[in-house]
Each structure stands twice: as structure tokens, then as C-alpha cells.
Amino acid sequence: MNLLLQNFTKQFINGQWKEGGSSKVIQNYNPYSGEEMLTIQAANKDDLNEAYEAAQQVQPVWEAMSLAEKKQRFERLVKVLEEKRENIIQWIVQESGSSLLKATIEFESSVTMVKESSSFLTRITGQILPSYVPNKEHRIYRTAKGVIGVIGPWNFPFLLTMRSVAPAIATGNSVVIKPASDTPVTSGLLFGEIFKEAGFPEGLVNVIVGRGSEIGDAFVAHPIPSMISFTGSTEVGRRIGEIAGKNLKDVALELGGNNVMVVLKDANIKQAAKAAAFGKFLHQGQICMALNRIIVDQAIHDEFVEEFTEIVKELKTGDPADLTTFIGPLINEEQVERLQQDIQDSVAQGAQIQLEGTVDRCLMQPVILTNVSNGMPVAKNEIFGPVAPIIKAADEEEAIQIANDSPYGLSGSVFTENLHHGVEVAKKIKTGMIHVNDQSVNDEAHVSFGGEKDSGIGRFNGEWAIEKFTTVKWISVQNGYREYPI
Known part of the structure; x- marks a missing residue:
């Protein structure tokens, strides 16, 4: 497969591929091989403005389009995705370092997300409410918010961008996407190609690839978008929230996590x-x-560590394009250096290395640490890498206390043979999502997704996405004329 497609070195604005206007470039590297795949002439503020204006112009036309016409385009979008299945999966593997297993999961989940979003076309409903005023009724209409700015991430680039784009379009909005610089194709430029091929109106989906230092703040502060949807770090999310708040824009922020698995003694x-x-x-x-943290009751701690270590030893690290690989490269070498520092600092504070792997550029074999306390860097920070800290808890009460001793609250897990008790423990852990007798990585297109505390604002998926990407208008209707006290 030829990855160096000419269009993916350009911006996608108003249905056309065009050179970016910045003097700077964004280079796209394969994190496993280190090979440069393509170089993109970056966008500047003029490009950004052109994209937002194109989105603004077409949005009311799209929202007014017939239900049948919209449905046909979503059906075509699913077909286009299926036709490009292998191509998209290979892009995810080569651009983000995803294993074939992970890339396949990501693609299939993206198709499910499009199908779920397509159902929104007939699920957007209003209300009629009674009035205390005689002969009056209140009608509540739900409409699109307008233009949505979507900032895509690099870790699950295709799915997490689709999670904003497909619902936004299905609820009548238009979008401008700013993809992550590490994955400009899979979190951005691919969307221009597939939505154009599926027959959506020009200008409905636009993709701007630019440096955060040049267009990042302007992307959020621009007067046209009424909402910004962002998936990424809490640090950047705070900055986006600050700019959006100043400009009275709505946000959907899915941010960092410090997720726990609590393994109870039974x-x-x-x-x-x-x-x-x-x-x-x-x-x-x-x-x-x-x-991020595996909290184990002391009664079974040693047995769990032994079992966990044996399983992890068998996980193959290497070329993500190899079907037998489970652990591929980190996105860049800076991430490896950050993780190595956190490990060193934690060991200096008393953590013990149970399993230590080698490092080869962006490839990092799994590390297991025991004797970890919640204040150590590997437990306190969001790891975002193949390092597993195991924390011993004296009992269930202490396990819950440790779990909640974090500013984050995204996902989590509780393992127990008593399902009812597992639910009761799950209720006590302050997080937006938690799973009994499963691990923490779960996302289904029809179920609410989002976190508490520093893990974000708002919910994605299903009816929660409809709520997020639309607004309501109250129109009252007076049947006959009202008597006024004048």
C-alpha cells in the first residue's frame, strides 16, 4: 500500500485540498520505524478562518436537508468506511504505532459510532408543555448548535475524532477538525476523504493541520464555532476551557485519567x-x-503479582504490523524518556521492580512495579505507557480510599465474586465510569462516556451526545388573544 497519498500533504477546506498558508511544516513519522511518511505545509490563521467560514455557510443548508437525503449519506459513509477498511487500519498502525488488534478494534468501533450517530436523525425530539396562561402551549424545539470545532487526539485518533464528528454532523452541525500533529491523517485528513466520497456537502467537514503555537488558541477563540470538542490531556483541556469560557462557548472535554483496578480478596x-x-x-x-493503578487486597497480593507477571511476560513487544505483537511503540521518544524518569524516581522512593524490560527507541517492554504508594510518580501521574504499578491495600476500605486519592475520575474496575457487593464498591469510587469484573477500557457508542473531577466535562455517545451537540428553543403559542391588565 502506498501511504504517501498526495492529498494528505494538504489542508481540506470547503471540499477542496489546498496547500497550507503557513511557512512552517508538520512532519509525520512512523513511530516504529522512524520513517518520515509525509510532510504537510501547516495551516495559518487565514486557512483557519476560511475553514470556519465554509462550515458556517453550509451548516444551515445541511440542517434543512431532508431526512431521507441525510440518511442516504450516512448509509454511504458506512459503505465507504467498509471499502477502505484495510487502508484505514494500516494508517492507524503505521501512524500511531497501534497493534493490528488495537487498530482493528478502533476501526470497528468507529463504524459502530457512525451507525449509532445515524440513528440520531430520527431521535432528535422536542416537547409540548402546558402553560398556566389560558389557551397557551409551550413548544420546545431541539436544533443544531451550528459549527463545532473538533480537536482530535493521537492515541485512538480515528475513533475519538469520529466520536465527535459523526454525532455533530448527525445532529445538524458542521465541523472543523484540528488533528493531533502526531497523527494528522488518522485524526483528521482521512475524514476529509471519506466524507467527501460519501457525498456530504462541501464545507460540512473541514480539516486544518497546524501547529498549536500558531493556530491553537485561535481555533478555540474564533467567533464562528459555538462549541469545542476536545480529547486530550487535562493541561491542554484547562487551557481550552479557559479560552472557551472567556468567549462563552460550550465545551466537551474528555481529559486524562488515573484509572484503578481494585482487586478484592474474594x-x-x-x-x-x-x-x-x-x-x-x-x-x-x-x-x-x-x-494506571492496580490496587490489590493484601490477602491475595502476592498470588496476584505472580499470576499477573507470568501473563505479562508472554506479551510480545515489537512491530505493530505483526499479528503476534501486543505492545507496539510509544508515539515518540519523549514519552519513553518521561516514563523512564517516573520509574527511576519511584524506585528511589521505595518501589520495587518486579519485571523490567528493555528500551529500544520508541519500543519499551512492559514494566511491573510493586511496593508502590499513591504518592509516587508512577501512581500519582497519568502514566500513558507500559508501566504497571501495583499497590497493596490493607483492606477494602483502604483500597477505596487509595482509589479516590486522585484528582482524576475517568474509568475504573472492581474484581470480586460477589457482583452485588462489587456494584456497591463501584458506587463509592468517584469516577464517571467503572466496570465490575472487567478492565477499565470500555467504550460503547450508545452508553454515556465521560469523567469526573480533572477527567473532563460532559458526556459523549448515545442520547448524551444528542444533548451535547444540540440546543433547545422555547416557542410559546397563544391560541386566541391574551387579556392583559392594561
Whole structure:
């Protein structure tokens, strides 16, 4: 497959591929091989303005389009995705370092997201409410918010961008996408290609590839978009929230996580260890929902560590395009250096290395640390890499306390043979999502997705996405004329 497609070196604005107007470039590298795949002439503020204006012009036309015409385009979008299945999966593998397993999961989930979003076409409803005023009724209409700015991430680039784009379009909005610089194709430029081929109106989906230092703040502050949807770090999310708040814009912010698996003393140790290995090391741990801390009751701690270590030893690290590889490269070498520093600092504070792997550029074999406390860097920080800290808890009460001792609250897990009790424990952990007898990486297109505390604002998916990407208008109707006291 020839990855160097000419269009993917350009911006996608108003249905056309055009050179970016910036003097700077964005280089796109394969994180496994280090090969430069393509160089993109970056966008400047003029390009950004052109994209937003194109989106603004077409949005009311799209919103007014007949239901049948919209449905046909979404059906065509699914067909286009299926036709490009292998091409998209290979892009995810080569651009983000995803294993074939992870890339396939990501693609299939994206198709499901499009199908779920298509159902929104007939699920947007209003209300008629009674009035205390005689002969009056109140009608509540739900309409699109207008133009949505979408900032895509690099870790699950295709799915997490689709999670904003497909619902936004289905609810009558238009979008401008700013993809992550590490994955400009899979979190951005691919969307221009597939939506154009599916027959959506020109200008409905626009893609601007630019440096954050040049257009980042302007992307949020621009007067046209009424909402910004962002998936990424809490640090950047705070900045986006600050700019959006100043400009009275709505936001959907899906941010960082420090997710726990609490393994209670009655848990099935083998099943818990297997789930922990998947939830920790899928995509090298570079997932906002990935397990960050594994908290184990002291009664089964040693047995769990032994079982978990044996499973992790068998996970193959290497070329993500190899079907047998489970752990591929980190997105760049800076991430490896950050993780190595956190490990060193944690060991200096008393953590013990249970399993230590080698490092080869962006490839990092899994690391397991025991004797970890919640204040150590590997437990306190969002790891976003193949490092598994295991924390011993004296009992269930202490496990819950440790779990909640974090500014984050995205996802989590509880393992126990008593399902009802597992739900009761899950209720006590302050997080937006948590799973009993499963690991923390779960996302289904019809179920609410989002976090608490520093993990974000708002919910994605299903009816929660309809709520987020639309607004309501109250129109009252007076049947006959009202008497006024004048």
C-alpha cells in the first residue's frame, strides 16, 4: 500500500485540498520505524478562518436537508468506511504505532459510532408543555448548535475524532477538525476523504493541520464555532476551557485519567490478572481509560503479582504490523524518556521492580512495579505507557480510599465474586465510569462516556451526545388573544 497519498500533504477546506498558508511544516513519522511518511505545509490563521467560514455557510443548508437525503449519506459513509477498511487500519498502525488488534478494534468501533450517530436523525425530539396562561402551549424545539470545532487526539485518533464528528454532523452541525500533529491523517485528513466520497456537502467537514503555537488558541477563540470538542490531556483541556469560557462557548472535554483496578480478596485471581494485563498494556497503555493503578487486597497480593507477571511476560513487544505483537511503540521518544524518569524516581522512593524490560527507541517492554504508594510518580501521574504499578491495600476500605486519592475520575474496575457487593464498591469510587469484573477500557457508542473531577466535562455517545451537540428553543403559542391588565 502506498501511504504517501498526495492529498494528505494538504489542508481540506470547503471540499477542496489546498496547500497550507503557513511557512512552517508538520512532519509525520512512523513511530516504529522512524520513517518520515509525509510532510504537510501547516495551516495559518487565514486557512483557519476560511475553514470556519465554509462550515458556517453550509451548516444551515445541511440542517434543512431532508431526512431521507441525510440518511442516504450516512448509509454511504458506512459503505465507504467498509471499502477502505484495510487502508484505514494500516494508517492507524503505521501512524500511531497501534497493534493490528488495537487498530482493528478502533476501526470497528468507529463504524459502530457512525451507525449509532445515524440513528440520531430520527431521535432528535422536542416537547409540548402546558402553560398556566389560558389557551397557551409551550413548544420546545431541539436544533443544531451550528459549527463545532473538533480537536482530535493521537492515541485512538480515528475513533475519538469520529466520536465527535459523526454525532455533530448527525445532529445538524458542521465541523472543523484540528488533528493531533502526531497523527494528522488518522485524526483528521482521512475524514476529509471519506466524507467527501460519501457525498456530504462541501464545507460540512473541514480539516486544518497546524501547529498549536500558531493556530491553537485561535481555533478555540474564533467567533464562528459555538462549541469545542476536545480529547486530550487535562493541561491542554484547562487551557481550552479557559479560552472557551472567556468567549462563552460550550465545551466537551474528555481529559486524562488515573484509572484503578481494585482487586478484592474474594476475586478470581486468574481472571483479574488477565483483565489487568489487557487493560494496562493495550496500545502500550496510551489510552485515557487504561489502568494506571492496580490496587490489590493484601490477602491475595502476592498470588496476584505472580499470576499477573507470568501473563505479562508472554506479551510480545515489537512491530505493530505483526499479528503476534501486543505492545507496539510509544508515539515518540519523549514519552519513553518521561516514563523512564517516573520509574527511576519511584524506585528511589521505595518501589520495587518486579519485571523490567528493555528500551529500544520508541519500543519499551512492559514494566511491573510493586511496593508502590499513591504518592509516587508512577501512581500519582497519568502514566500513558507500559508501566504497571501495583499497590497493596490493607483492606477494602483502604483500597477505596487509595482509589479516590486522585484528582482524576475517568474509568475504573472492581474484581470480586460477589457482583452485588462489587456494584456497591463501584458506587463509592468517584469516577464517571467503572466496570465490575472487567478492565477499565470500555467504550460503547450508545452508553454515556465521560469523567469526573480533572477527567473532563460532559458526556459523549448515545442520547448524551444528542444533548451535547444540540440546543433547545422555547416557542410559546397563544391560541386566541391574551387579556392583559392594561
